[in-house]
Amino acid sequence: MSDAFPIPNTRKPDHPIDPLFTTRWSPRAFADAPMSEPELLTLLEAARWAPSAQNAQEWRFAYALRGDALWQPLLESLNAKNQTWAKNASALLAVASRTMAMPKGDEALVPNPSHAFDTGAAWAHLALQATLSGWHVHAMGGFNPEATAKAVQLPPHHVLHCVVAVGKRGDPASLPDGFREREAPNGRKPLSEIAVRGTMQGLL
Numbered sequence: 038m039s040d041a042f043p044i045p046n047t048r049k050p051d052h053p054i055d056p057l058f059t060t061r062w063s064p065r066a067f068a069d070a071p072m073s074e075p076e077l078l079t080l081l082e083a084a085r086w087a088p089s090a091q092n093a094q095e096w097r098f099a100y101a102l103r104g105d106a107l108w109q110p111l112l113e114s115l116n117a118k119n120q121t122w123a124k125n126a127s128a129l130l131a132v133a134s135r136t137m138a139m140p141k142g143d144e145a146l147v148p149n150p151s152h153a154f155d156t157g158a159a160w161a162h163l164a165l166q167a168t169l170s171g172w173h174v175h176a177m178g179g180f181n182p183e184a185t186a187k188a189v190q191l192p193p194h195h196v197l198h199c200v201v202a203v204g205k206r207g208d209p210a211s212l213p214d215g216f217r218e219r220e221a222p223n224g225r226k227p228l229s230e231i232a233v234r235g236t237m238q239g240l241l
């Protein structure tokens with residue numbers, strides 16, 4: 038399908054990788070396109086197959102398709118800047134994790150130290166599946182934790198990580214000043230700044 042709003046992708050990996058990784062990026066201009074529940078469930082299904090410590094799978098998602106009862110409270114729980122563009126997304130989903138788990142054979146909940154790490158992996162699966170399925174996603178840490186927790190009725194022992202906008206790319210001209218000119222795939226630190234052969238002293 039041709040891109041109605043072509044934006045050059047200047048991302049150049051330093052080592053060979055599948056183009057999927059540089060094709061995924063987080064736009065803000067969304068097209069107010071309808072999304073069916075099965076389309077969204079495909080993204081969540083990819084998240085479901087993420088790895089987790091002891092296969093605990095403590096990631097949790099609450100989603101709203103545009104028009105759902107949850108849509109407006111979830112949108113309004115975002116900070117004002119995020120609301121200006123996320124309102125044109127097709128779906129919003131709150132990403133949370135359960136911080137406690139009950140290991141097999143135990144009777145009490147114990148802290149699960151990898152709940153956030155594992156949920157990050159699930160979010161990455163979801164984002165990459167979105168690219169494969171022709172959607173774009175944009176995670177937002179800019180939300181009011183109390184308002185989002187209230188909107189999704191966050192259960193005890195759960196923590197919110199972000200709200201994700203899912204949609205089809207729209208016209209960058211629809212964005213407010215400050216966002217319009219930034220509407221393009223960004224770059225990355227050199228690999229040498231984040232990975233070292235040997236101890237991490239080499240990264241300081």
Ligand SMILES: Cc1cc2nc3c(=O)[nH]c(=O)nc-3n(C[C@H](O)[C@H](O)[C@H](O)COP(=O)(O)O)c2cc1C
Pocket residue numbers: 061062063064119175176177178179180198199222223
């Ligand atoms: C946990 C998390 C929180 C983020 N919060 C926001 C946000 O509140 N508002 C926003 O516009 N972008 C937000 N972003 C998007 C990042 O700025 C973006 O992913 C980063 O610049 C890398 O760009 P890319 O996703 O296009 O590769 C967030 C991303 C993540 C993963």
